[in-house]
Amino acid sequence: MKSLDRLIKCFRRLQGVGPRQAERFALHFLRAPESEVAEFTEALLKMRANVHYCPICFSYSEGGLCEICSDDTRDDGLLCVVEEPKDIEAIEKTGSYNGLYHVLHGSISPLDGRGADDLKIKELVERVQNSEREIREVIIATNPDTEGESTSLYIADVLRGLVGKITRIGYGMPLGGHIDYIDEMTLSHSLKGRTKI
Amino acid sequence: MKSLDRLIKCFRRLQGVGPRQAERFALHFLRAPESEVAEFTEALLKMRANVHYCPICFSYSEGGLCEICSDDTRDDGLLCVVEEPKDIEAIEKTGSYNGLYHVLHGSISPLDGRGADDLKIKELVERVQNSEREIREVIIATNPDTEGESTSLYIADVLRGLVGKITRIGYGMPLGGHIDYIDEMTLSHSLKGRTKI
Numbered sequence: 001m002k003s004l005d006r007l008i009k010c011f012r013r014l015q016g017v018g019p020r021q022a023e024r025f026a027l028h029f030l031r032a033p034e035s036e037v038a039e040f041t042e043a044l045l046k047m048r049a050n051v052h053y054c055p056i057c058f059s060y061s062e063g064g065l066c067e068i069c070s071d072d073t074r075d076d077g078l079l080c081v082v083e084e085p086k087d088i089e090a091i092e093k094t095g096s097y098n099g100l101y102h103v104l105h106g107s108i109s110p111l112d113g114r115g116a117d118d119l120k121i122k123e124l125v126e127r128v129q130n131s132e133r134e135i136r137e138v139i140i141a142t143n144p145d146t147e148g149e150s151t152s153l154y155i156a157d158v159l160r161g162l163v164g165k166i167t168r169i170g171y172g173m174p175l176g177g178h179i180d181y182i183d184e185m186t187l188s189h190s191l192k193g194r195t196k197i
Numbered sequence: 198m199k200s201l202d203r204l205i206k207c208f209r210r211l212q213g214v215g216p217r218q219a220e221r222f223a224l225h226f227l228r229a230p231e232s233e234v235a236e237f238t239e240a241l242l243k244m245r246a247n248v249h250y251c252p253i254c255f256s257y258s259e260g261g262l263c264e265i266c267s268d269d270t271r272d273d274g275l276l277c278v279v280e281e282p283k284d285i286e287a288i289e290k291t292g293s294y295n296g297l298y299h300v301l302h303g304s305i306s307p308l309d310g311r312g313a314d315d316l317k318i319k320e321l322v323e324r325v326q327n328s329e330r331e332i333r334e335v336i337i338a339t340n341p342d343t344e345g346e347s348t349s350l351y352i353a354d355v356l357r358g359l360v361g362k363i364t365r366i367g368y369g370m371p372l373g374g375h376i377d378y379i380d381e382m383t384l385s386h387s388l389k390g391r392t393k394i
Contacts, residue, residue, distance in 0.1 A: 001259050003244040010237045013229075014222050023283070025211050029241055030248055030257070032210075037245055040207045041238050044226055047200040048234055051227055060227065062198050086220065 004030070056127065058103040058120045059085045068092075068101060075099045077136040079163075081124065081155060083107050083143060091141065099139075102127065107147035108154055116154055124155070128162050137165040144171060201227070253324065255300040255317045256282045265289075265298060272296045274333040276360075278321065278352060280304050280340060288338065296336075299324065304344035305351055313351055321352070325359050334362040341368060 004026055011022035029037060053059070054066035061067075068074060068088070078099025082088055088101050104119040128135055140155055142148035156166045171189035173182060182190075201223055208219035226234060250256070251263035258264075265271060265285070275296025279285055285298050301316040325332055337352055339345035353363045368386035370379060379387075 001248060001257060003240070003247040003259060004257065007237075007240040007244045010233075010240045013233065014225055016218070016221075021213070024213075026244065027283070028211055030244060034245075036207075036210065037241065040204075041241060043200070043204040043207050044234065044238060047204045047223065047227060048231075050200040051198060060198060060201065062200060086224070 057101045058105060058123065059088055059101060073098075076131075076133050078139070079128070079135050079137070080139045080141050082141050083148065083151070087141065099137075104142070104151065107142055107151040109147045119151070121155060121158065125158055125162070128159060135163050137167060138163050139167050139169065141169045144169075254298045255302060255320065256285055256298060270295075273328075273330045275336070276325070276332050276334070277336045277338050279338050280345065280348070284338065296334075301339070301348065304339055304348040306344040316348070318352060318355065322355055322359070325356060332360050334364060335360050336364050336366065338366045341366075 007026040007029070008019075008022045011017055011025045012019065014022075017025070029040070050062050051060050052063070054061035054069055056065060056069045059066045059068070061069075064070070075098050078097075079102055080091065080097060080099055081102045081104060082091070083104050083106060085103055088103070091097050091101075102120065102124050104121065104124070106114055106119050108114060108116055108119065128138070138155075138159055140152045142151045142155075152168055156168075159166055170193050171186065172193050173179070173186065173190045179187065204223040204226070205216075205219045208214055208222045209216065211219075214222070226237070229237075247259050248257050249260070251258035251266055253262060253266045256263045256265070258266075261267070272295050275294075276299055277288065277294060277296055278299045278301060279288070280301050280303060282300055285300070288294050288298075299317065299321050301318065301321070303311055303316050305311060305313055305316065325335070335352075335356055337349045339348045339352075349365055353365075356363055367390050368383065369390050370376070370383065370387045376384065
């Protein structure tokens, strides 16, 4: 059954989808009412046509600037650098940040063939240099893994002298964690990052 | 971002896909090259246009009879009744069955509002009655769960007198299982179904 196999192959390209799940997805669309298939393909093509990168922060946006960049109430002296657009959502949910964002679209990872030029780092430097308002602080919120760490160091390096303050998100114990279960690197960071009470 | 949310909602309809995975899928298609999106939508629509039920066994088929029904070397005096087309694949992989199949497309499940009329049972009876070749045996290979069991009993009932032999797949210990770990129902079936060595 060539047509079915072809669709299954398409679903396999989605991250984390194995052969059985891909087959289930394909069969779902085989059995779905015609209206659902039409709605799905239309939603897919409309999304492709409408959603673009925000020209300032490179998050996703539906036409023009994204919601955050076009929001006058945000603090435009504060810039948080993240790897992916979905990281913005996570930070927004905390409700404890009111600055702007900059999306790198990945991290520096020589093993995966991703260098600094493949990320929106040049754009970040230009943005900081050409900003009308002085940027007081750049918070680097890349992931606390090997790639995120080197990306963070690289960015701190290229921004040095351009902004007043460059900070990195804090490491430590996750809330609800157990000291005897946490890995030693985290615990060591947690000790170093201790705060007065 | 309306377009993105709409596509995420479409992906949520797939069985077993949660909010985060649906978002990942949508973002995959946002970043994918134009060619991959075109290939995907074309594969989906072609599959919908080409794949139909086989008019004899109700498995999937690409135009006309399915591969098994149109295969002259299969034993057409033997009929295996399964719940879903994917069950056929599982049985074919064993290499120990050479008869034909009949797909019910589900099992009798009053809780889900699925009765005998929603399955291809009427079609099974007609097929057995109108078969040119006498059908020696109908093997009922519905799943060994509550719904599969009642479906099996129901089918045995309506086929009684129409075929020489009606059988049910055997229950017992799965190979590699441990007697002290298996549930008692299976073990009890395994004892009842003992064979001479």
